[in-house]
Amino acid sequence: MSTREYPENPQVAVGAIVIKDGRVLLVKRGQPPSKGLWAIPGGRVELGETLKEAAEREIIEETGLNIRAGDPVYTFEVIERDDAGHIRFHYVIVDLVADYLSGKINPSDDASEARWVTPEELEGLPMNETTRKVLTNVINFGR
Secondary structure: OOOOOOOOOOEEEEEEEEEEOOEEEEEEEOOOOOOOOEEOOEEEOOOOOOHHHHHHHHHHHHHOOEEEEEEEEEEEEEEEEOOOOOEEEEEEEEEEEEEEEEOOOOOOOOEEEEEEEOHHHHOOOOOOHHHHHHHHHHOOOOO
């Protein structure tokens, strides 16, 4: 088992909300938790990294894009248990706004797909309710 699954402590992670030309950057998760769902790209914070540094690194790794991470806008947690009730995942996730700088989308790492999504496309994509809430209610994407 990796440190991602069945961790000894909660893991801190970041997400970067990047909007360019009226579209938001989303990834389709290739690994659990949330495998197969569209999400705000991001990942775990490494020891010694700031939240902004982690967001910038994770977006390069997952999408190939260069961004400048801004301020946190939303914090939530994901706790997933297995059938026996053991904690399989426990993340505290901090979403930051970010500016697109350069690059073309090239999904890799934990993302099976990545793309720019319009507000109209958002409704038809499978995603967890927290992601949808952050995009529509917190940053008013598509409203």
